[in-house]
Amino acid sequence: MMNRIIPATEKDIPGSAVIESYLASPYTSIKHSSYFQVYEEVFTKYRNRPITFVEIGILDGGSLFMWKRFLGDSARIIGVDMNPDAKRWESEGFEIFIGSQEDPDFWDRFFETVGSVDVVLDDGGHSNSQQIVTAHKVLPYIRDGGMLAVEDIHTSYIRQFGNPSKYSFINYCKRAIDQVNSRSSVLPWLRKHPSLIRDAVYACAFYESIICFHVDRRKCFISESTINNGVKPISRDFRNEKYRPSFDSGKPLRSFLRSIALIALRLVSLIFFGNSKILLEMISTWKMKKYFK
Ligand SMILES: C[S@@+](CC[C@H](N)C(=O)[O-])C[C@H]1O[C@@H](n2cnc3c(N)ncnc32)[C@H](O)[C@@H]1O
Known part of the structure; x- marks a missing residue:
């Protein structure tokens, strides 16, 4: 060329x-x-x-x-x-x-x-x-x-x-x-x-x-987690929220099945990976495939 x-x-x-x-x-x-x-x-x-x-x-x-x-x-x-x-x-x-x-x-x-x-x-x-x-x-x-x-x-x-x-x-x-x-x-x-x-x-x-x-x-140093001296209010950390079984009264059957599936997947993840979130994160990452085209 x-x-x-x-x-x-x-x-x-x-x-x-x-x-x-x-x-x-x-x-x-x-x-x-x-x-x-x-x-x-x-x-x-x-x-x-x-x-x-x-x-x-x-x-x-x-x-x-x-x-x-x-x-x-x-x-x-x-x-x-x-x-x-x-x-x-x-x-x-x-x-x-x-x-x-x-x-x-x-x-x-x-x-x-x-x-x-x-x-x-x-x-x-x-x-x-x-x-x-x-x-x-x-x-x-x-x-x-x-x-x-x-x-x-x-x-x-x-x-x-x-x-x-x-x-x-x-x-x-x-x-x-x-x-x-x-x-x-x-x-x-x-x-x-x-x-x-x-x-x-x-x-x-x-x-x-x-x-x-x-x-x-x-x-170029090994970074560490730091915290400042500010007041810490009691705030809920939503990072784990997406994997928490929850009940939606509008769609009771759907949320019941979702909760059962979540509990099962977290259990399997805990048994195989020693951590209840890993399998769910793997599934959610796999869905990102479409962004790699
Ligand atoms: C792209 S030209 C440089 C152009 C110049 N920097 C300019 O902006 O006009 C590439 C130059 O790298 C030299 N060169 C190629 N292989 C080299 C090597 N292994 N070690 C050092 N220089 C090399 C070539 O002799 C050539 O002069």
Whole structure:
């Protein structure tokens, strides 16, 4: 499938500093039209700050200039590419590292030289292995308040990239959601194995074709139930109400049969699952199938 490329325009996001920087870049860059609103939303907080910004994938160099203009002169902009020709951008003030994002040893050498970074934007080869190895190797070196943004994650749905696959990048991201949620104190069984994402990723934000892993270890703790010091009025908790047998005088036979069925199901649930609600919750969840089409 050939991808149609259209000229970029400022019309879609009026006043967008990202689009302005993109259009002002002296060299070619190709970005999807939906990406600018995401960049604007997630990268604006880094403008005019002394951050280290790494972009994987340089090609014609255009995006390096775009980031420099958008982020300001105090940003340290680093480009990574497999193509040794990319070294030519060093003469323009960018730091360039040549290597494959899929090679774990490359990243070890990279961080040994560069140290911690604030933002990594992955616009490299877009294959599952490239995106997954990169995420795994860069997340430990992203400072709190920083992020890993991965572009073109639509490749997870494309055959040329070996997808769909159980081990696609999108499935890695979906698993990341489980790891973020595993910080809940009520889910100890999800914490059987150590997890980089659980320990470092505060939030995952999904956009069309982009995911942002927001890194902040200070916010990655096992949550607990808390209570304030307010007065507690006697209030009935309606959470269990839907499974309580009840008698409706308007439809006595129907409510009688419903109550008998509820009591039977709760008894079976108690015998088989050790909890009288589980079976009823399973039945009610099963009815949600229609929303998954
Ligand atoms: C989509 S282009 C980058 C476009 C550029 N960021 C822009 O906005 O104009 C992809 C780049 O990733 C590089 N690349 C492909 N596989 C790579 C790998 N395994 N490691 C590092 N770079 C890779 C290619 O050489 C190419 O320059």
